Structures are given as structure tokens and as C-alpha cells.
Amino acid sequence: MPRDRPWGVLLAAGANTHQESYGPGFAADPRCRVAGVTDEPGVDARRAALNRRLAEEMKVPLLPDFDDALRRPDVDLVSICAEHERQARIAVRCARAGKHLYMDKPLAGSLAGADSIVDAVRMNGLRGQMFSQINLPYAQRAKRMVESGQLGKIRAIHCDLMFAKGWPGTAALGQPRKESYPPAQFLVPDAKRELFNIAVYSVALIRWLMRREVLSVRAVTANYFFQEHQRRGMEDFGLMALTLEDGVTATITAGRIGWMSHFGSGPNLTRLYGDKGSVLIDAFRPRAEVASGMLDWKRPPRDPEDPMGFWRGTQVRAGITPRPEWLTLETPVRSDQSLFIDCLESGQEPEVSVFDGAKAVEVLFAAYRSAATGEVVSLPLPR
């Protein structure tokens, strides 16, 4: 039945988060109306200013009273992009207020937090989706290959996903990183835990493609590129080897490897090996390769608020466009935000739900435990 009003979207946390992409993504869907930007009470002055900045940029109200914002009848869902340590607390409050959840990735900064989000969504009869890359052309191609049966039974899947951002060459090299478990902090203005931040896409993709649970994880974390990450005790690179149900094996490499390390946004390879065939999917193929004196691309200047270039807004303000040497002509058919609205309208469970997000968090925590101990870690992890 057609709705008599648009889906009201509340944005929890603003600029210098992925809300800079998700908020406009919802606003671009004609079925949605963004009600405003809000956050928990008591956020620090920096976060408050960044929330105000996104509200101003999107020309939507800043709603400083979180509970008032959640009581609004014109709000149906909340897009939550807070620091990972705050995600679960905010999400549970939103779910208790009867709001559907659109969650940044990874879902939460702890196993208990991730579990609490899943429970809150289920107990309140809501839908919850975690942002992923399954709408991107490379993921859709992989899905078609798996479902076509051309490759037969898939025995192994490999995902290599790296982001070509940041100013590399400053990390001290020469010895293995010493990992600690459990990880406690995931994001500061100049560093992120990149296995957590990037491998989550691959974990979600593997579970989505294979429809199997991860049974064990072996992982290694490293500091190869950035002194900022090293100083904060956060890895900038990581490897994972997974065993899934039915004997399927998988590997993941993930990291932030620096501006200029790739002509696209970073290496993105998916290898599927089946008992009848195999395929390598490069997210940057097919592509046109352009060499021209008309092209010029420079790294963005260091922004003191976002020195690694984590956030879309930093690049927009610096006038940075994608590198011009490669032209990939495929674009996502639908945004991830629109896929969530599709689910709300159809009543279907999202393809990467908060349950899937919680599973991904568990796999990532197993990876940190493995990296800390040097051993293979079995799932589920003890609670």
C-alpha cells in the first residue's frame, strides 16, 4: 500500500563520519525526507560542531535533544554513524523508540554491543541494515557468478580490498606488530583500525555470497604505512584466513595503503574458485585506460581535521575528484540507502541485516584474537 508520507530519516552523528555519504543518499531517494541531525546528549565540542556542520551542509535542522528527536512521529528510521564505541548505545535507544536502524559498518565496537543491537531490533519488530558493498557492480557480478552455477560448488573465495588514501611511508618497519585483545578503540581523527574498518566489507561479502557461517579465523595485523596508526596502536593492514561451513575456505587482505598506490580507489579483487571453474573479479575492470596531457591529479592537501582523508566531505572541500587515468563505466543500480527503503516497503529482511553485521563483528574480533595469540580461533566466541 502506498504511504501517505515519505520515510522520515533521522541522522545520528554528522560530519567526519560516513553520514556524509549516507545522509545525502537518503535525501536523494524521493521516498525519503531527512528530518534532521541529532546525537546523544553530552557529546564533546568537536563532535557537536561536526554534527552542526553536516546539518548546515544538508540544510536540515540540528535536533539537539536526542529523546525529542526520537519521539517525533515523522521519524521512521535512524541512520547511525557514531564512533563504534557509541553505536550500540544509540541504536538500542532508537530501536526502543520504534525506529528502524540503518547502521554504519562495522556494526559496533564490542560483541555485547553488536548482540544488543540484534536483540533490540528483533524485540521491537523492526528492520536493521548494516552498510556494505553488496550493491556495487563487482559484488553483483560475483553474486551472479555464484548463482549461475557456472563455477560449480564454490570451494574457496579470496577478497583483496585496500584503500588508496593517506600519506604513507612514515611507519617504522622491521618487526611484527604486537596485537592486543580485545580491541578497545577503533577510530580517532588521524587513524582507524583498518582491518576492522575495511575487512568488514569482505567478511560481509563472503557471508552474503556463500550463505555459510565462519567457523574459524587465522589473522595477522601489521603497521606498514602510517606513523599515525602506529602511534595509536592501530593496524593499517591485515590478513585473514577463514574456514566456513561445508569446508569452504576464504582469505581476506585489507588495508589503507596510501595515496598514489592505485589508479582507482585501491585494489579490489574477488577470486572465486569452484569445482567447475574459477573467476577473478577486478572491481576496476572493465575499464578504459587514459593517458593524456589534459589529465592532472594531485593528492589532497593535509586537512588537520582529517589528515588521512577518511571522509568524503574533506575531499569535496579540497576539490578532489577521482583519479582520471582509469574510467570504469559501471555504476551501482541502487544506493545502499535505497535498498534499505526497498526492504522497509516490501517487509523483507535486508540482505546485510544487523544480524549479519553482528556476525561480521564476531569474525573481526576472532581475527584480533588470532593476531594477538598467533593461533587459529574458533567461532562462536565466548560471551
Next chain:
Amino acid sequence: MPITPTYLESLHRAMAAAGIERRIGTPVALRAYFQLTADHGLLLGVLAEAAPLAGRGFSSPPLRVYAQGAERDGYLTALVEFAGGQTAVLTAEACRTEEPQLLILLIGNQGALQYQDTPGRVALAGGDPVWRAAIRESLESGRPAMVKHAA
């Protein structure tokens, strides 16, 4: 009489001669996919040949290896750690309808190199016996194995 280098040895020498470090900085990580033989019995040898070459490229002795896969089903992967902190993920798969090919992604601390080739039929050396033993041990135990006294 000089021994003819294998395809992987030749590739390693060519990359070293090309001055990789001047282009990508210090090599820190390697991701490689090898489909060089249709014989699944040679896959472990491909990994055992590639892993010590990676160590030479990193100028670092090996630490341990974790291997997965099934030789009889035509696929093996090794996650390799080196003493200097470098890492490699090496995958060897049996060629079926595809012609022999490989893809190498070498990550330096200031850049990256991607190399793809379809070399046709290639000679394989069978790999370093110490590496073969370590990879075999990991496959059989399901746990990481230390690589001892590797060449």
C-alpha cells in the same frame, strides 16, 4: 653447467633488477595467485617455491605459515609471516580450462605494483623442502607451522 632458472625465479630476478624499491618503497606485503599447472600434485611445490622467493624479496627470514585448501581438489593457500613483520598470501590453483596465469600484487610502504602474466607452459622446481614440510604440517594440523632452517 648453469641451472636454468624457473619461471618464478626469473620473475623474481627481473623484479629485483627493475629497481622496485625506487618505485614502491620498501616491500611489506605480497598477494599472489598462481594458476601455473594443471597437476594438483604440483600445487604445494608452487607455494614452496614462491614463499622463499617472497622472503628474499623482503630480505627477511620466515617465521611461520598457515595453509588451507585441498590439493586433490586443486586449491591451496598459504598465509606466510616473516621475521621482519612482512606478510604474504599465496594461492595456487590447478589450471583447468584457463591457460597458465598469475597475478601478483606487491605492496610497498609507499606504493604498489600489480603484475599479471599468461606465461604459457612453465618449469616448476618443486619448491624448498623445508617450506614444503611446513606447509604440509599446517595443512595436516590445521594450525600455523613454524618454518625452520629455510633456504
